[in-house]
Amino acid sequence: FDAASAALARERDASLTKPPGALGRLEDLAIWYAGWRGAPLTALARPQVAVFAGNHGITARGVSAFPAEVTAQMVENFRHGGAAVNQLAAVAGATLTVHALELDRPVADFTLGPAMTEAELVAALRTGWDAVDPEADLLVTGEMGIGNTTSAAALATALWGGDPEGWVGRGTGIDDAGLARKAEVVRAGISANPEALATPLAALRCLGGREIAAMAGAMARARAARIPVLLDGFITCAAASVLARMAPGALDHCLAGHVSAEAGHGKLLERLGKQPLLALGLRLGEASGAALAIPVVRAALACHTGMASFAEAGVSDA
Amino acid sequence: FDAASAALARERDASLTKPPGALGRLEDLAIWYAGWRGAPLTALARPQVAVFAGNHGITARGVSAFPAEVTAQMVENFRHGGAAVNQLAAVAGATLTVHALELDRPVADFTLGPAMTEAELVAALRTGWDAVDPEADLLVTGEMGIGNTTSAAALATALWGGDPEGWVGRGTGIDDAGLARKAEVVRAGISANPEALATPLAALRCLGGREIAAMAGAMARARAARIPVLLDGFITCAAASVLARMAPGALDHCLAGHVSAEAGHGKLLERLGKQPLLALGLRLGEASGAALAIPVVRAALACHTGMASFAEAGVSDA
Known part of the structure; x- marks a missing residue:
């Protein structure tokens, strides 16, 4: 700075x-x-929206309203320009890059042990680091991954404490029984991974997913390249929390693009000390809320x- | 509809x-x-930002931090592209039109009687009506007029009731003594114009200003032409209140673009039943807050x- x-x-x-x-x-x-x-x-010349996709072994536990194959289907949708984030990036004048991380090899079910090995974690962080255009002048990261609000809730529980019930939300639209199931899955994940509480990176490895690790890697790279970042929703902020718990001030180059309707997001923003630019009730992920905030940055610089x-x-x- | x-x-x-x-x-x-x-x-093809400027006799009462000649100077600034709204309209892909209403003939000091004659009111409404591009597909109205937060507070008091203290705010940045003076001026204006309480149009004539009447005229024209409207700040919403008090549903074609930091604006939006799209602490007027919200509409339609x-x-x- x-x-x-x-x-x-x-x-x-x-x-x-x-x-x-x-x-x-x-x-x-x-x-x-x-x-x-x-x-x-300065003016905003080259904003980048980077969307990372990963799959999750915990989908076998019935934590999502959608089947796991939707992750890959939505990646195709991103590539063909049919998703919300395609339209929002275009309106914002941003380049959209899409990064699918080994979708045919979901991370392990964390109720049975660590989601990732050390090598898998490093590879995912690296994918995020490499995905950032060093010439970008603003970065938005986002994600797609059926089951990943559960992974993010587990990460939030490990990193910030509190009951799983305080961090789980409806994700893509699960019912009350599903919500209770998510909390149980998070609780089981914490029990099965005592090492997750040792360090923020251990929490990421045990409870996270490849797309979540990739977002953390991208945010760290942006910091090194002095690229300001707009944070998206609950899952992005769970990734950001890993960095925040590693070093105070690690997110000083980040602003909260929006606050989503996912239950835990507002709470996570409070923990991160970030006041959102927008509050329009979005709860889609895929970088949508932060992409919607890019024109606010553009307007501020234009003025x-x-x-x-x-x-x-x-x-x-x- | x-x-x-x-x-x-x-x-x-x-x-x-x-x-x-x-x-x-x-x-x-x-x-x-x-x-x-x-x-x-539909897609957003032709949004229009229309800024109306007028002068106010009550500036003689020390209600603003800026001298009255700033109204005309800012109109020149709009015409040369140097104001905030020029940049915000450009970022939003909107056409900006600027309408100065007899700046060398301020409306009368309403503490001494009606601000406008019937003929002056009709002319101002007409200017607003005629200012709307019938081919526009979104309209934002805004204003410039030193002294006009006091006029808007008087209008709000007459139309919605309550004490003047509940409607006055710091405008361009007046101090505590100035704030108390504004409330006194509003109180004196209501006393001097008992007819202002008879009908909404009478309130507009007695306590408003030409730019405020023009905004009401523009909003009415937009309704007739089925052009959706984004409302700007406190003064715009005082103008909108005239229509709302004339006919229920008169503002169904309007959304609140933002809530400003001017004290009475949030209260006015509540009375109008409008939830703002943005809340970024702006308090500039000149259509700035609503212009900033145009990309949100563009994004919604693009999705x-x-x-x-x-x-x-x-x-x-x-």
Whole structure:
């Protein structure tokens, strides 16, 4: 983070033809963005939406309203432009990249032991790291993976504590019995993986999934490349939580794109100390909510770079 | 409103490759929009942002942090592309039209009697009516007018009741003494204009301003032309309140683009029964908050028209 660029942006913001603070969060956003990019005047030129897909052994436990084969079918849908995120990325002027992680080899059922081996975890983190376009100037990560709200709830339970009941939600639309089953599966996962509580990475390996690990890898790469990130929903924020629990400030380059309708997401954002830009009741994942927030970033930068100062416009100051 | 088009849109929405309801408010938005346009499949092609400017005799009472000449200076700024709304309209892919209403002839100081004559009110309503592009497929109205949060607070007090203190806010950034002065000016305006309580149009004539009347005229025209409207901030919603108090359902073609940081706006939205799309702490007026929400409408329509159905994409349904 370049404090000098942020200070220059703050100074410019104060000169623009509006009452101080009148653009609300758009002003903070532009200043934050300038600091992360190390540039006082910037426009959004190359946002990237990266969607990661993975499969989960716990789908055998009846935790989802949809069958596991939907993960691969939706990846095809992404590739043919038919999913929500295709439309949302296009509206946002963003490039969409889709990364399927060994869909024919689901991670292991975590109620029976670790979801991934060390090697599998590293490979998934690496896929995420490599997926980031180093020339991107904004990154949104998202996911597709039938069963992964259960995996994310298990991760949240291990990383943040509390009862599984406080972290499970309806996902793609499971009923009350399914919801109770999800909590039981999470509880069984924690019991079967005592090592998950040792370190955040161990939690990710034992309870996560490849797409979740890949998102964590992508967020870490974005930090290294000074690419600001918009966080999507519950599962993305479970991935982000791994980084947050590893190092304080690890998510300073991330903003919350939205708060979803999935029960645990608002709670997770509170733990991460992130206030969402949007709250429109989405609960789809696949980067949709954060992609919808890209135009807010674009607008903040457009105001910051395009507006005239009081002096330039000949407008009397207060 | 064409219920058949809305029903077709609802049916299409249910077929798209997402769990039911997973796009949250985007789904309702697309269905509402289809109903108002009378078309089941639509994209946003021609949104219009119309900004109206007017001056106010009550500026002599010290109700604003900025001098009255700023209204005309900001109109010049709009015309040269230097204001926030220029950047926001561009990001939204919208046409911006600017309408200055007799800036050299402020409406009368309403603490001394009616702000406008009947003829002045009709002319201002007419300006708003004529400003709407009949080919537009979405309308955002906004305003510029030093002193007009005081006028809007007086209008809100007359139309919705309650103490002036409950409706005044800091506008462009007035201090505590100024805030108390605003409430006194509103109280004096209500006392000096007993006829303002007779009808909503009388309230508009006695306590409003030309730009406020023009916004009401534009919203009425949009209704006649079946053009959906996004409402901007406190002053826009004061104008909208005139229509709402004239006829129940008069604002059914309007959504709240955002809720601003101006104290009375959230309260006004409650009275209007409108839930804002955005809440980003803006308090600038000039259509900025609602212009920022245009991409949300664009995204909703893009998902609705561009997504594949389960059958088309070969995705297994729940």
